[in-house]
Ligand SMILES: Nc1ncnc2c1ncn2[C@@H]1O[C@H](COP(=O)(O)OP(=O)(O)OP(=O)(O)O)[C@@H](O)[C@H]1O
């Protein structure tokens with residue numbers, strides 16, 4: 143600790159404070175030595191005219207030689223347990239690994255907020271107006287809406303006005319008016335109401351099968367030793383991986399009520415069914431952390447995590463950076479899922495960082511999947527991960543029969559997308575009263591609108607992409623920048639009326655076809671643009687569970703996690719779709735997706751069947767599904783990666799340059815190429831126009847660095863980019879181990 147006398151004779155110290163701003167290093171601040179401060183303490187500091195939350199990164203100043211009188215003092219130490227060393231080290235690691243400013247990683251740790259809001263979060267617990275029903279209003283004459291409010295509140299403890307309005311389906315003003323008239327009571331309660339503790343042996347408690355038991359025993363053994371170990375829990379679809387890790391969660395909490403568990407799920411849409419299962423099992427809801435959670439709830443979860451007042455948090459990628467007090471187990475479900483890679487800002491891979499966090503925390507981590515990523519399989523081979531396998535479906539369920547439909551032979555009628563064979567199977571299934579899922583990974587009505595007269599394709603004015611028709615909403619939309627406009631009557635180029643045609647199918651168009659062919663069936667179309675919130679998705683899931691839906695049509699959002707006992711037929715409309723892009727992971731990704739969607743069929747007593755419509759049924763991916771020999775397919779993929787020294791046998795770093803002035807972008811690209819590191823261990827390709835040459839009016843070029851496994855790429859890339867310096871108007875994004883090549 144450095145200290146010296148200040149002007150007034152009292153002792154002061156210098157501190158390094160990491161701020162949630164895009165800076166790489168902490169800033170120096172002063173504070174009286176009497177101040178009770180620790181490494182990791184959250185403090186409020188001034189910066190210009192702003193007040194920010196920062197974290198004490200060192201109990202001494204950095205080496206910036208600024209005299210004390212140039213430094214400002216911290217304003218106060220905030221009321222929260224200090225950030226633990228393991229999280230501070232994760233921040234350092236993430237920043238170094240991804241070549242991001244440390245302050246940007248700190249921003250993720252603080253949750254939502256950088257500025258003022260961050261400070262408010264630490265203030266005495268905010269109070270919130272709650273409403274309750276104390277009087278008997280049955281004799282009152284009430285409007286329908288007021289009656290709905292009474293029904294929603296009846297017999298329940300006070301709830302926030304927003305919750306009551308949601309429950310009753312009326313506006314908040316109606317509730318406020320009722321409070322004013324004395325019909326309802328209002329009370330201010332702290333927002334930070336505590337999370338309930340799980341009931342460990344109370345709820346539904348399945349008896350594990352032998353292989354499930356073996357897997358959960360292995361995890362529990364490590365849990366009790368309180369050490370790091372990474373498990374790859376590989377179990378076929380429907381084998382009950384969730385039950386295995388629920389058992390592990392039960393054991394951690396049985397050993398230690400204050401233990402905390404983090405479960406990462408790839409998609410928030412997935413959580414509805416998962417949450418239901420959790421609640422059945424543990425009698426309480428876990429805390430949630432994802433983009434659909436409101437600011438007040440996020441504040442509550444963040445604080446509870448830090449104070450150790452919440453046991454289980456289920457979340458998306460960013461929950462990994464929450465300030466847990468006693469993190470004891472991390473689960474990454476569907477670990478192979480590409481959405482764990484963050485593609486904006488700090489470009490980290492949440493699965494890999496979860497393993498790192500567990501290592502720093504010295505606790506076990508479980509990666510679960512029916513189709514593990516190639517990287518994880520290799521880590522098993524190298525004995526870095528402990529492999530646990532479930533080979534059979536739970537109970538009497540068996541894996542579905544999978545067949546291909548050769549679209550060159552069994553072609554659909556013109557302008558339709560369902561082959562005669564698949565139509566026949568759907569009809570049979572409807573007669574049986576079973577449910578069918580049709581998978582097509584394309585949102586909207588049609589991916590392309592084409593003019594029959596002049597051949598013009600309707601493109602986004604800001605991106606090099608076609609506009610996708612959304613017929614229900616009568617809009618044309620860009621799926622890259624969100625640009626949106628009404629559908630057109632005439633061709634924007636040759637101005638011919640009624641000459642535009644929709645080309646290709648999206649789920650909406652497939653829905654139209656299905657409704658026409660099977661008018662008596664109840665159909666639901668699920669895509670991320672229609673299922674915009676967890677509650678909307680939950681409502682549809684409940685309908686499917688209740689058997690109110692016969693045919694489910696959806697994008698990749700329906701492929702994973704779901705368990706619908708009555709679903710026995712899966713049709714894949716275009717099994718080759720994912721193979722067309724052609725990056726290094728296209729085959730692996732398509733294989734995983736097809737296994738996952740097939741895995742939705744026949745998960746209970748009734749046998750499942752899957753039909754893959756393909757123009758290339760001889761493709762190794764389709765063959766792997768038909769033969770059920772995924773292991774051989776993945777082994778061949780691993781060999782191909784090894785041959786070409788592709789990750790994880792070698793390293794890739796992508797540089798994505800973008801700017802409004804294409805000449806400047808190309809110029810920076812050329813400068814980078816000229817200064818590129820080259821050796822027998824390192825090669826650089828590019829600059830080349832990105833496949834998406836323009837997004838949001840910004841032109842994009844890419845360079846790709848390929849290095850041997852032993853090369854430390856981060857210092858190399860840092861030095862390389864520093865040699866160019868910053869160029870105004872051109873952004874350089876660094877993507878270590880890229881998953882997207884667009
Ligand atoms: N030991 C058990 N006792 C009773 N029910 C079980 C048991 N194991 C699994 N199940 C039930 O079997 C069904 C499938 O299990 P689960 O959803 O956990 O599989 P999964 O391995 O996660 O599948 P997927 O990878 O396809 O998501 C669930 O309804 C689950 O409750």
Ligand SMILES: [Zn+2]
Pocket residue numbers: 602603604605607620621622623624625838
């Ligand atoms: Zn666009």
